[in-house]
Amino acid sequence: xxxxxxxxxxxxxxxxxxxxxxxxxxxxxxxxxxxxxxxxxxxxxxxxxxxxxxxxxxxxxxxxxxxxxxxxxxxxxxxxxxxxxxxxxxxxxxxxxxxxxxxxxxxxxxxxxxxxxxxxxxxxxxxxxxxxxxxxxxxxxxxxxxxxxxxxxxxxxxxxxxxxxxxxxxxxxxxxxxxxxxxxxxxxxxxxxxxxxxxxxxxxxxxxxxxxxxxxxxxxxxxxxxxxxxxxxxxxxxxxxxxxxxxxxxxxxxxxxxxxxxxxxxxxxxxxxxxxxxxxxxxxxxxxxxxxxxxxxxxxxxxxxxxxxxxxxxxxxxxxxxxxxxxxxxxxxxxxxxxxxxxxxxxxxxxxxxxxxxxxxxxx
Amino acid sequence: xxxxxxxxxxxxxxxxxxxxxxxxxxxxxxxxxxxxxxxxxxxxxxxxxxxxxxxxxxxxxxxxxxxxxxxxxxxxxxxxxxxxxxxxxxxxxxxxxxxxxxxxxxxxxxxxxxxxxxxxxxxxxxxxxxxxxxxxxxxxxxxxxxxxxxxxxxxxxxxxxxxxxxxxxxxxxxxxxxxxxxxxxxxxxxxxxxxxxxxxxxxxxxxxxxxxxxxxxxxxxxxxxxxxxxxxxxxxxxxxxxxxxxxxxxxxxxxxxxxxxxxxxxxxxxxxxxxxxxxxxxxxxxxxxxxxxxxxxxxxxxxxxxxxxxxxxxxxxxxxxxxxxxxxxxxxxxxxxxxxxxxxxxxxxxxxxxxxxxxxxxxxxxxxxxxxxxxxxxxxxxxxxxxxxxxxxxxxxxxxxxxxxxxxxxxxxxxxxxxxxxxxxxxxxxxxxxxxxxxxxxxxxxxxxxxxxxxxxxxxxxxxxxxxxxxxxxxxxxxxxxxxxxxxxxxxxxxxxxxxxxxxxxxxxxxxxxxxxxxxxxxxxxxxxxxxxxxxxxxxxxxxx
Numbered sequence: 066x067x068x069x070x071x072x073x074x075x076x077x078x079x080x081x082x083x084x085x086x087x088x089x090x091x092x093x094x095x096x097x098x099x100x101x102x103x104x105x106x107x108x109x110x111x112x113x114x115x116x117x118x119x120x121x122x123x124x125x126x127x128x129x130x131x132x133x134x135x136x137x138x139x140x141x142x143x144x145x146x147x148x149x150x151x152x153x154x155x156x157x158x159x160x161x162x163x164x165x166x167x168x169x170x171x172x173x174x175x176x177x178x179x180x181x182x183x184x185x186x187x188x189x190x191x192x193x194x195x196x197x198x199x200x201x202x203x204x205x206x207x208x209x210x211x212x213x214x215x216x217x218x219x220x221x222x223x224x225x226x227x228x229x230x231x232x233x234x235x236x237x238x239x240x241x242x243x244x245x246x247x248x249x250x251x252x253x254x255x256x257x258x259x260x261x262x263x264x265x266x267x268x269x270x271x272x273x274x275x276x277x278x279x280x281x282x283x284x285x286x287x288x289x290x291x292x293x294x295x296x297x298x299x300x301x302x303x304x305x306x307x308x309x310x311x312x313x314x315x316x317x318x319x320x321x322x323x324x325x326x327x328x329x330x331x332x333x334x335x336x337x338x339x340x341x342x343x344x345x346x347x348x349x350x351x352x353x354x355x356x357x358x359x360x361x362x363x364x365x366x367x368x369x370x371x372x373x374x375x376x377x378x379x380x381x382x383x384x385x386x387x388x389x390x391x392x393x394x395x396x397x398x399x400x401x402x403x404x405x406x407x408x409x410x411x412x413x414x415x416x417x418x419x420x421x422x423x424x425x426x427x428x429x
Numbered sequence: 430x431x432x433x434x435x436x437x438x439x440x441x442x443x444x445x446x447x448x449x450x451x452x453x454x455x456x457x458x459x460x461x462x463x464x465x466x467x468x469x470x471x472x473x474x475x476x477x478x479x480x481x482x483x484x485x486x487x488x489x490x491x492x493x494x495x496x497x498x499x500x501x502x503x504x505x506x507x508x509x510x511x512x513x514x515x516x517x518x519x520x521x522x523x524x525x526x527x528x529x530x531x532x533x534x535x536x537x538x539x540x541x542x543x544x545x546x547x548x549x550x551x552x553x554x555x556x557x558x559x560x561x562x563x564x565x566x567x568x569x570x571x572x573x574x575x576x577x578x579x580x581x582x583x584x585x586x587x588x589x590x591x592x593x594x595x596x597x598x599x600x601x602x603x604x605x606x607x608x609x610x611x612x613x614x615x616x617x618x619x620x621x622x623x624x625x626x627x628x629x630x631x632x633x634x635x636x637x638x639x640x641x642x643x644x645x646x647x648x649x650x651x652x653x654x655x656x657x658x659x660x661x662x663x664x665x666x667x668x669x670x671x672x673x674x675x676x677x678x679x680x681x682x683x684x685x686x687x688x689x690x691x692x693x694x695x696x697x698x699x700x701x702x703x704x705x706x707x708x709x710x711x712x713x714x715x716x717x718x719x720x721x722x723x724x725x726x727x728x729x730x731x732x733x734x735x736x737x738x739x740x741x742x743x744x745x746x747x748x749x750x751x752x753x754x755x756x757x758x759x760x761x762x763x764x765x766x767x768x769x770x771x772x773x774x775x776x777x778x779x780x781x782x783x784x785x786x787x788x789x790x791x792x793x794x795x796x797x798x799x800x801x802x803x804x805x806x807x808x809x810x811x812x813x814x815x816x817x818x819x820x821x822x823x824x825x826x827x828x829x830x831x832x833x834x835x836x837x838x839x840x841x842x843x844x845x846x847x848x849x850x851x852x853x854x855x856x857x858x859x860x861x862x863x864x865x866x867x868x869x870x871x872x873x874x875x876x877x878x879x880x881x882x883x884x885x886x887x888x889x890x891x892x893x894x895x896x897x898x899x900x901x902x903x904x905x906x907x908x909x910x911x912x913x914x915x916x917x918x919x920x921x922x923x924x925x926x927x928x929x930x931x932x933x934x935x936x937x938x939x940x941x942x943x944x945x946x947x948x949x950x951x952x953x954x955x956x957x958x959x960x961x962x963x964x965x966x967x968x969x970x971x972x973x974x
Contacts (some may be wrong), residue, residue, distance in 0.1 A: 225549065236805060236808070237798075238764075238769055238805075239800065239806050242797070242798050242800070242863070243771075243793065243818075243819070243862065243863075244789045244792055256808075259805075268523075271525065271890065274520060274527075275507075276488065276508065276510050277482050277484060277510070277513060277518045278513050278539040278542055278586070278590070279513030279590070280510060282511065282513070282544070310778070336525065346541050346542055346544055346546035347544050348541060349533075349537035349551070350533075
């Protein structure tokens with residue numbers, strides 16, 4: 066039965082891949098992760114406009130790599146000895162001693178930058194994959210009731226962006242109708258005000274419409290419940306901060322670490338449940354969570370935990386050799402763990418039929 | 430019948446206003462009534478409607494004295510959201526009120542807010558899809574819907590919450606005649622089958638008057654409301670549809686409210702006019718060289734064609750009404766004429782020049798377009814600044830626009846902010862701004878949206894004068910009465926093709942959708958030569974006496 070997988074499952078899957086990518090600089094493994102993500106996206110992306118966003122993230126990834134390499138060449142100190150070329154060096158004043166601009170550029174430092182850039186790009190591409198498999202708007206529908214109001218404002222803000230572009234277009238057309246210049250800095254500046262005015266007016270209209278349809282209705286709760294909720298949320302925040310401090314500072318007593326963090330999380334969940342009860346809203350056709358969701362999540366857990374385990378154990382295959390430069394080896398266990406995450410292309414049900422664009426629909 | 434809406438000596442004053450928008454309103458509306466609210470633009474109709482669920486004053490500011498109670502809940506102690514399960518309010522522009530992005534989610538949104546259990550929501554969404562005929566588009570994006578579909582979704586979105594009162598602000602003003610009838614049929618069904626109370630404001634009375642149980646006339650300037658049966662209010666109301674004005678002219682009693690009523694009484698008038706018609710002579714038409722020449726023009730949005738080979742010549746002094754359903758290609762044709770988009774194929778010539786190659790004063794001196802939302806044209810914060818800009822744009826002597834505006838709309842104050850003007854005044858200001866460049870061709874896109882009868886009449890006179898001065902005018906409109914009053918020629922577009930083109934009377938009289946009310950009342954099956962407007966009937970009768 067074609068249906069959309071629960072958005073949470075897709076975001077967990079993408080997070081698993083991203084965690085895996087963050088643990089390695091081996092270009093072969095990184096490319097493998099990108100390939101896995103791309104294959105699953107091609108097989109299971111949704112028909113919504115968001116579904117077509119993956120290629121945008123691929124391009125963004127390329128830009129990230131390029132920027133990283135260029136910065137390495139210009140700013141950072143070189144690694145290794147294979148000098149490719151020498152840029153004119155800039156002598157900086159005393160106070161900035163230690164910062165280098167220009168100078169010799171080595172092959173090793175460029176390759177190191179390339180690998181590092183690839184790691185960033187791969188993480189970005191994982192986010193892109195989640196984006197085109199399950200739009201953020203769908204994910205927000207699944208957030209706890211207490212966060213729903215916040216989620217909705219994000220959705221409204223997101224839908225306003227295309228509306229602003231349309232407005233800009235309308236005002237520019239109107240300028241032409243009055244025989245004025247459209248392009249240039251002055252032309253753009255002149256349309257900014259009416260566009261913003263229009264957006265503001267529309268938000269007020271939308272707010273009125275939402276209010277008259279019952280947005281923000283609250284169930285009657287006693288003062289006691291309200292105070293308990295607020296107390297639980299504040300306490301959770303404090304405990305989490307203490308717990309995080311305990312975990313990060315090695316000299317802190319062990320009791321401050323995980324136990325406090327766990328307690329904080331528990332209290333936080335309780336607070337959210339209580340806060341959620343205050344809103345009366347229900348959900349129309351919520352996405353179910355059944356065995357395909359569990360399967361997809363399991364794949365992500367396998368991939369992420371294997372890579373994290375290998376890196377903690379110190380598997381040399383995860384770090385590509387830079388100095389001396391050598392062709393990276395393929396660590397078989399890590400590669401196999403990454404390949405597990407391609408299974409969702411089969412486990413997840415196919416997305417419901419892609420429809421052809423309707424007349425008048427925006428073409429992207 | 431039990432009362433559901435009660436206004437008790439309600440006075441509403443907006444901040445900074447020197448007199449109340451509504452004063453001492455006492456009003457009781459019973460459950461299951463269909464109430465029509467009429468009045469000129471800016472008279473306080475919308476204020477009255479929005480007071481029903483507390484949007485006034487909770488959202489607009491201002492003060493409300495007296496009390497408004499809906500199903501026993503007072504709006505002073507209940508926010509609009511606390512009334513959401515009782516009052517469903519459909520604003521003027523449905524698109525601006527949509528919260529989600531697909532039809533099904535939009536229908537469910539209100540119920541989600543009210544905490545309706547999931548199985549009930551599922552059932553009501555299905556029922557509403559069927560009731561409003563939206564099942565085919567259930568998972569379409571809202572942006573991709575036609576105007577009529579959007580309006581039905583907006584109605585459906587409030588209906589799913591099972592409100593007892595439905596409040597609609599000009600639900601048909603942006604719709605073509607066919608879509609408007611669709612929406613009104615749905616409302617009729619809700620009142621009759623489900624016993625919902627409907628309160629509806631509308632300018633185009635010809636469309637809704639016959640459905641109403643009661644009419645509330647809001648005269649404006651805080652004068653007392655006139656409330657009564659449609660016939661009693663229409664007997665004196667300054668805003669009246671053509672069929673009522675025809676009835677008054679012919680002295681019929683009871684006053685007809687629908688074409689059907691009027692036809693029963695029109696027998697005598699038809700005969701009198703029939704005997705006169707032999708003597709009447711058609712106005713001589715002087716053919717001149719075409720100033721607009723469109724040949725085999727095609728245009729498309731991506732893969733979807735918007736114009737499929739349109740050929741059209743328009744001469745000086747002609748007023749052409751461009752009609753057809755929403756999405757038929759009217760607006761596309763207008764933007765092609767003004768050079769905003771280049772056609773994919775074919776040629777467009779204004780005065781012998783391709784408008785897409787022109788910019789600045791050379792463009793606006795040849796062709797001017799007043800777009801659907803005339804506010805787009807106005808970007809300054811006062812009328813006087815706007816006029817000065819227009820003088821500079823057109824390269825004319827300073828003060829020209831202000832003088833022009835003074836002539837066509839003397840009541841507009843120079844310091845006013847364009848956004849504070851009424852819909853009609855804004856349109857006139859936009860017209861002045863365009864006209865000061867003396868374009869040979871004037872294009873108007875849906876100018877009568879939200880205009881009351883007096884403003885429409887002023888627009889009609891203005892357009893006729895301009896045509897007499899030699900301007901060629903093209904008006905894209907859904908308003909059949911405007912077409913009958915002004916146009917010398919009607920062009921009907923369907924799916925990007927011209928399906929009818931000819932003198933107004935020839936095109937509109939035979940059509941059940943495009944015929945104006947007077948023609949529907951007076952048409953004999955024998956011939957097409959009938960008067961189209963009340964003024965034409967008056968003139969014909971004046972000749973005979």
